[in-house]
Amino acid sequence: MTRDAVWSSPAAIDVENRLFRVLAVLRVVVLVNAVALNLYRADNFSHPAALAACIGAMAAWTGVAIWGYAVPRRRTLLLLAADLAVTAALLLATPLVKGPDFNTSVPGFWTMGALLAWAVHYRWAGGLLAGVVLATVDLVVRDDISQTVYGNAFLLMIGGPIVGFMSASVQRMATERDLAERSAAIAAERARLARVVHDGVLQVLALVQRRGRELGGEVTELGRLAGEQERELRSLIREEAAVVSPGHDQALDLVAELGKLERSESVTVAAPATPVEMPATTVGELVRVVRACLDNVAMHVGHDEPAWVLLEAFPDRLELTVRDEGPGIPPGRLEEASTHGRLGVALSIRGRIADLGGSAKLATGSFGTEWEFVVPRRGREVHQ
Template structure:
């Protein structure tokens, strides 16, 4: 979307022109007051009064004209600038050749900023240059302050124009971003409805298939597999929206991927648990190693449970199985033989993260409890 035509940039422009209308009246007041105060310096008071009246009328007209976007045509802007230049050019005729202050004074800023707002940096530069040239061309000797004023006209027009350009571009970009966020949210909502329907059918096929047996059972098994895949996809998509930058990862959704239908159950706090990516992936790797261990030492489809808890200063991870437990002395035996068992490597990885590990084993099964410190993340607003 172009920043010249986007609704957001037009809204910015509207705002700027409203502000400019107020500025024009302030400038006009200043010019009128100064003209009255210096009335005796006018060689042709009637012509001077006519010029002031023209400026008053023009200010009223521009207030109305610039209020509506469709009236902001090149003709209006050209007329605006032409009148300001004309006021500068007639100054010697009204005030005499040796005048010190020009007739419109700062009032010319109204036309300058209109160009800067409407035509941005280039417009500001052109209007500023023309006004400065008109002012300087009528002066017999150019003093320090005349030069200063001319310089300010050019630079001011350029800077205001540039800032209007930036503002409008930013507003347009923000508009595009907001729109795509809204579209993504709507797409997600639609997807949720479809996913829910698909999950329902897959769950139904799975359930009926199991009951019917035979070939239907195979269909049911396949449906169950697809249900799991779709559920994982949904969780992964949820995770994408909670990742800030590339170094922060939501550990909860990463762990949720370890879930395996009937065997591995993952419980998380339900909201994103943000950790630096390196830490999060290491924690996931540890959980995976624990689960591999369950498969190897208990049986291939032994149930296992993973629990993640988040605290302000740490996360706690538990991995539990219902197996026969590790026989007493087995770990010590392995260590004595100089073999670093899987459990030692798991402990080592957690220790590298600055965390602590605890292994409880018995006839009730095996339970790993890990606590991993959580760095204070910068506010992710």
């Protein structure tokens, strides 16, 4: 966003409006203060008629300024310049009205109206410019410069830029907050739309799959394809939904990764509803182990034979089970494979689990085959 866009954003204009509304109240307060002080000291004045004219001018300009600054489009350079000119003119008129030897100028604190208007509208640079102009005029009209007069001039010089700077900061923050809120709203809406669209697609895919199975023939193949796409999309959604907390970029959600292995016709994955975060390498190894088990099912039991994966997360360990209802592994087969030097189940499954510091248990028989893996959750406390 460019600099100009920051100041012209709706949020920045809103901030400016609010500041000018406060400034309008302030102008009335300092006007009442100035009028009261001048009337109180009316006998100091050498030209009472001129004083009355000055007070009238201040009151009139206060009205004009409040009206003028109320609407953004009237806040032109002309208005601000006139504001500063009127204030400077009243300062310049003071020696004429009060005589050359005076302590307090006629406008007094009323000068801050113009100063703050410049600071609010033109930020620190405007505040500085108005401060310099007013301080210079104030010093020029005086014969001798007392400590107090110098102090006031100095306050004008630093007060303008400070208020200007703060006005700019608030405007910038309001703009940024606005922007952040808008992008958050857009992201939420996009996510909602995606859910609706995804759900619609999933519904149709599921329907095609279901009808395909029932109708048979060529349509069965269509149904199978729809089922494959349904699974792909579902795991994609699950992946998107699993937000891994920032900070541990090496962490992956094991639930989402295992979900990808699901096949609607054969493989079922059961897992907790909440993400199970583990180091990416551990997750990768566990997924490879499960895939090896499922490959075995496909090879030795049948391609579309059912298999089940269960993930249980305990505070100190994970338990993973892969089960099928095949004929079981004949006794001695695993040993035979490894003695023949083949990289069989023994190495690829048991080895990986052992590397993770876990244990593997195999139960096989006429009821089927069940692998049970227990893997410690190391360094989990670090993440919490």
